Amino acid sequence: MLNEMTHPIPLKAKMNLTNNKILITGGGTGIGKGLAQLFHQLGNSVIICGRRKDVLKQVENELPGVISYSCDLLSENERESLMKKLETEHPDLNVLINNAGIQNWMKPEDSDFFERAKMEIKINVEAPVHLTQLFLAYRKAKTVINVSSGLAFTQLSNVPVYCSTKAFLHSYTRSMRHLLKSGNMEVIEIIPPALNTDLGGIGLHDSAPAVSDFIEAVYQGLNAGKSEITWGFSEMMRNAGPVQLEEAFNRMNP
Numbered sequence: 001m002l003n004e005m006t007h008p009i010p011l012k013a014k015m016n017l018t019n020n021k022i023l024i025t026g027g028g029t030g031i032g033k034g035l036a037q038l039f040h041q042l043g044n045s046v047i048i049c050g051r052r053k054d055v056l057k058q059v060e061n062e063l064p065g066v067i068s069y070s071c072d073l074l075s076e077n078e079r080e081s082l083m084k085k086l087e088t089e090h091p092d093l094n095v096l097i098n099n100a101g102i103q104n105w106m107k108p109e110d111s112d113f114f115e116r117a118k119m120e121i122k123i124n125v126e127a128p129v130h131l132t133q134l135f136l137a138y139r140k141a142k143t144v145i146n147v148s149s150g151l152a153f154t155q156l157s158n159v160p161v162y163c164s165t166k167a168f169l170h171s172y173t174r175s176m177r178h179l180l181k182s183g184n185m186e187v188i189e190i191i192p193p194a195l196n197t198d199l200g201g202i203g204l205h206d207s208a209p210a211v212s213d214f215i216e217a218v219y220q221g222l223n224a225g226k227s228e229i230t231w232g233f234s235e236m237m238r239n240a241g242p243v244q245l246e247e248a249f250n251r252m253n254p
């Protein structure tokens, strides 16, 4: 994935990009898998988790040395037992990447709106906050990376709760970065635009750019020591003023 010619050894990354032990939630597919490939290639120990064991095993087979734990992040108990197990089996875990997420397409008149909203809030909001709190007790904890979205800044109203969860994650990440600075903890936000993954359902993101293109930008951003990594649409939305945000909203919600 990385071209040796265009990627010399990182020189000025704030986060050391090699020799970490990293947990990536949702590392079996999509952006999480792309991050697993990147960090594996850069010489880190990578642990991934998710619900589907077959998907996790496939990544273990493709990337020798990567290990996986199955865990449903919807469940508070499962989050706690995962982090307890990791603290015992991997006391050198020093990076947490909160990547797992779901995207529910729904309308207010749907009878299951509230049930699906609760699930989305638990996975996209409650789980990263909970995992971060458990991770901060680890002796070696050094870096937290949260994966939010360009939809933290403008809204695609077909995914109303999703956008709100990502706005939460953006806000929370900024505060945590500030609060943890004095303890020498680094808090980074990866802000993807729409990418070709199965998020929200198979086929919905087929026309979006490939994950590998974005991962290249993530590498460049981390290497440059950026604490917020944007690309394409998410870069435009992160830097947009009120007029541009309104225009984007009107374009996306005709």
Ligand SMILES: NC(=O)c1ccc[n+]([C@@H]2O[C@H](COP(=O)([O-])OP(=O)(O)OC[C@H]3O[C@@H](n4cnc5c(N)ncnc54)[C@H](OP(=O)(O)O)[C@@H]3O)[C@@H](O)[C@H]2O)c1
Residues within 6 Å of the ligand: 025, 026, 027, 028, 029, 030, 031, 032, 049, 050, 051, 052, 053, 055, 071, 072, 073, 074, 099, 100, 101, 102, 103, 123, 147, 148, 149, 150, 191, 192, 193, 194, 195, 196, 197, 198, 199, 200, 205, 208
């Ligand atoms: N693709 C995009 O357009 C886009 C844009 C902006 C931001 N993002 C964000 O990027 C992150 C990754 O999404 P993706 O696009 O790579 O989609 P994806 O391929 O569907 O990845 C989501 C991952 O989260 C895991 N996950 C979902 N629910 C879980 C649960 N209850 N417990 C444990 N793991 C769970 C899934 O694994 P299992 O199903 O096996 O559990 C899957 O590996 C998400 O936070 C998403 O919001 C994506």
